[in-house]
Amino acid sequence: MTLFESVFVMIVRSLVPLLLWTAACQSLPNSPQQKPIQSTSTVLSATTEERQLHGRFLHITDFHPDPFYSQFSSTDSDDACHWGAGDAGIFGAEKTDCDSPFTLVNATFQWINDNLKDTIDFVVWTGDSARHDNDELIPRSEAQVIRLNEMLVQKFVDVFGKDDNINDTDPTNDFTIPIVPNFGNNDILPHNIFTQGPNRWTKDYSHVWRKFIPEEQRHGFERGGWFFVEVIPNKLAVISLNTLYFFNSNNAVDGCASKSEPGYEHFEWLRIQLQFFRQRGMKAILMGHVPPARTSSKHSWDETCWQKYTFWLQQYRDVIVGGIYGHMNIDHFMMQDNDQIDMQLITGGKEPAKTSRRQNDFSIQSSAEYLTELRYGWSSLPDTFEFRKNWPSKENKKDKKNKGRKSKHDKFLDQIGGPWAEKYSATLVSASVVPNYFPTMRVFEYNITGALHSPANMCDRYKKEAMAQRNELERGGLSARSKKHKFVKPHPPSKSQPPGPAYSPQTFSWASYTQYFANLTRINAEFASPRKSKHAKFTYEVEYDTKNDTIFELEDLTVRSYLDLAARIGDYKPRKDDLLSTVTDDIEDDMSAAKKKHKKNKKHKKHKKQKKINKTWFAFVNRAYVGTKDQDDIHDRFGSSMEE
Secondary structure, three states: OOHHHHHHHHHHHHHHHHHHHHHHHOOOOOOOOOOOOOOOOOEEEOOOOEEEOOOEEEEEOOOOEOOOOOOOOOOOOOOOOOOOOOOOOOOOOOOOOOOEOHHHHHHHHHHHHHHOOOOOOOEEEOOOOOOOOOOOOOOOOHHHHHHHHHHHHHHHHHHHEOOOOOOOOOHHHOEOOOEEOOOOOOOOOOOOOOOOOOOHHHHHHHHHOOOOOOHHHHHHHHHHOOEEEEEEOOOEEEEEOOHHHOEOOOOOOOOOOOOOOHHHHHHHHHHHHHHHHHHHOOEEEEEOOOOOOEOOOOEOEOHHHHHHHHHHHHHOOOOEEEEEEOOOOOOEEEEEEHHHOOHHHHHOOOOOOOOOOOOOOOOHHHHHHHHHHHHHHHOOOOOOHHHOOOOOOOOOOOOOOOOOOOOHHHHHHHHHOOOOOOOEEEEEEOOOOOOOOOOEEEEEEEOOOOOOOOOHHHHHHHHHHHHHHHHHHHHHHHOOOOOOOOOOOOOOOOOOOOOOOOOOOOOOOEEEEEEEEOOHHHHHHHHHOOOOHHHOOOOOEEEEEOOOOOOOOOOOOOHHHHHHHHHHHOOOOOOHHHEEEEEEEEEEOOOOHHHHHHOOOOOOOEEEEEEEEEHHHHHHHHHHOOOOOOHHHHHHHHHHHOOO
């Protein structure tokens, strides 16, 4: 039997349980126009017991715990808060390159326990759970990296672990809510370098994360470090991508176009999962460590991987809720433009332009350049001003003055890809726990209207059979990396399909998020003060909440809301509502030569010159650095690009 015939047989075999599953379970609501349920929460079947949904989940990233951190040591980069005497605080050295002390890790989990534990549905944990290799006197080791990750796993057990499953032999049933981990570029050794799997790291983490990875996916995880978790069974999955195979700084791999590369296999795996989720009527959140940053100075992913990612987002826009990432330590977002998709790059028909494989850290200076480049790119986005308060619907009136010509609405819709801005996709990046700025975490609110209870026993039985066949299909279709097979183009959603959850508010769409931060400057000072330490308290507080934020004005977290925000940030000549006036230094009056000659004996006057600053851009930069930058410093670094 040929390879093609084998794959065909497995596909047919896989359809049998899938059709049974569809017959039993596919009556679930799947339209944006769903009838609201009477309360804001509902009950869904977890692995062995029912749990209540709250419509909230936690995203936390980049802990970087450091067992060698020493309080009141030097914060100089050469000392790394390990040596000497200096200002390293009790809970961390904010605004430095030092890693997190265990006191910060412990206090963070205690705060989660006291404030979030019983109000969230699942946790997205996007990697970098070991210290940096930033001290030549204390080099990292494989054992140390694994121990630090095991420590964080135990912290999650302490907060979210079940108290009554002593006799339960299923390790994935140890938590009250699902927790989905992810590989960071510092969770391996040497950092950034992740070889084709199976490798020692996929095998090690298969054990470390055995409580998180579903048993039927262990084989796939050991092969490439990817897996998914149905955080709401039969309804919503979180897909943990191994972005190290896309990472431009990983010299062990070479992009996603060649069939011999693990990045190619990863996208084939992702295509299969998204296709099955579509057939099952499910939605999916993508999560990863390294985000798909793509500017002239910052090209985090290999171009062929970025191309496939953007294309997959477009083709599976009916399934994908959104993408969540960490790694960069700054709070921001990025847009992907489908017009930049190049099918020849995706299929390997041509080579991408060479980009730098620099492995230097993302410094304050390089982050400033990166943010400025993001803004410059957004400055060419379609002007959303006329439609900001009243986005166009599908029923747009024709231009009465110019019969037969397209109206402004129609032209605008052509530019953005229809009424739901489906020409674009958005990727969200949260700042980190490690206090390069202030420690942060993010809590999303998502729509659970219509997330009704389903007959889990029958659905689960057919789902397991479909999963078994899917695993067999993956092994047969993807096992021989060297075998030639034709590129499979993902199918787009049906034309009759309503817009997906990233575009139109519906079940599982993201409604808002709250960004929390810990003000270590104040907290460290209070704990170090003999007078205040008795009453000092470690806490995270709200930095901003998109639900009531008067600057970003995000109605929700759909792509078109982010498109509007990006266009406002990129506006170099903002309208009145987006202006923030400030005052520069004294500037000598620019008089003509004639006036200077006439008033040669008079003292030249100086006056204050006002800049007109885009307040949305200013807030974007300020929040990127978690409010740690002085406003004058922001003006100095970013002000030249804010002036009219």
